[in-house]
Amino acid sequence: MTARKKIIAANWKMNHTHREAKSYADLLWTEVGVVNEIEVVLIPPFTAIPALAEAVEKKPVARLGAQNMHWEKSGAFTGEISATMLRALDVNCVVLGHSERRRLFGETDEIVNRKITAALSAGLRPIVCVGETLAERDDKRVEEILKRQIHEGLKGVNSKQFHDLVIAYEPLWAIGTGRTAAPEQAEQAHAFIRSVIASVSDDPTAAQIRIQYGGSVKPENAEELLRQQDIDGALVGGASLDARNFARIIRSAVAVLA
Numbered sequence: 135m136t137a138r139k140k141i142i143a144a145n146w147k148m149n150h151t152h153r154e155a156k157s158y159a160d161l162l163w164t165e166v167g168v169v170n171e172i173e174v175v176l177i178p179p180f181t182a183i184p185a186l187a188e189a190v191e192k193k194p195v196a197r198l199g200a201q202n203m204h205w206e207k208s209g210a211f212t213g214e215i216s217a218t219m220l221r222a223l224d225v226n227c228v229v230l231g232h233s234e235r236r237r238l239f240g241e242t243d244e245i246v247n248r249k250i251t252a253a254l255s256a257g258l259r260p261i262v263c264v265g266e267t268l269a270e271r272d273d274k275r276v277e278e279i280l281k282r283q284i285h286e287g288l289k290g291v292n293s294k295q296f297h298d299l300v301i302a303y304e305p306l307w308a309i310g311t312g313r314t315a316a317p318e319q320a321e322q323a324h325a326f327i328r329s330v331i332a333s334v335s336d337d338p339t340a341a342q343i344r345i346q347y348g349g350s351v352k353p354e355n356a357e358e359l360l361r362q363q364d365i366d367g368a369l370v371g372g373a374s375l376d377a378r379n380f381a382r383i384i385r386s387a388v389a390v391l392a
């Protein structure tokens with residue numbers, strides 16, 4: 135089987151100024167120490183991206199991410215940011231289809247698809263978020279929802295581009311609620327997502343694509359989640375705001391490899 139490098143990402147959402155970002159990064163690297171075997175992505179608000187560029191450059195395992203982007207290259211789109219602008223700041227990846235964007239800002243599968251296509255053609259790696267609500271889980275519609283989000287979101291993505299994608303399984307009922315999916319529950323969804331990826335691409339592609347889990351990941355539960363066969367990383371919100379906590383999660387990913 136293809137070895138998939140674990141990818142641990144900090145999604146700060148609308149938190150931390152550029153000044154706070156700098157001291158965060160200093161503390162983070164001190165706490166983490168030497169780390170080689172995994173990939174770490176820092177995803178601050180747009181305003182803190184330049185402040186983190188230097189911090190990321192110092193660490194070969196670290197990458198910069200953005201939380202959103204527009205699908206057009208430029209133009210009259212007040213308040214928006216393009217993939218080209220992010221690339222110019224050495225941003226490596228972008229979170230797309232996050233449930234907060236879908237739920238609070240009306241992003242549909244179609245919009246997510248346009249953004250994914252634009253990101254890929256600009257050389258940005260999309261971290262594509264998918265996941266069901268509690269009502270959908272209770273109605274036993276998890277597979278249907280995941281399948282729809284993947285089919286619609288990844289429409290037109292070619293097999294070569296699949297290699298640049300990361301998927302994040304984020305059940306909505308676990309985001310910011312303190313309620314994490316049980317490792318077996320998450321594993322089941324991840325294995326299903328991998329099978330859907332195989333159906334829209336091919337088996338080798340599905341075997342190499344990385345699928346992160348997101349939803350109340352904390353230092354206390356990260357290792358157990360990351361030990362699951364199809365869980366290739368974590369997209370961490372709340373617990374990533376504190377550099378010490380995020381460092382502990384990074385160390386959990388390293389511990390899994392030992």
Ligand code: PGA
Nearest residue numbers: 309310349350370371372
């Ligand atoms: P959380 O957020 O870790 O605070 O649950 C995860 C996310 O929304 O990416």
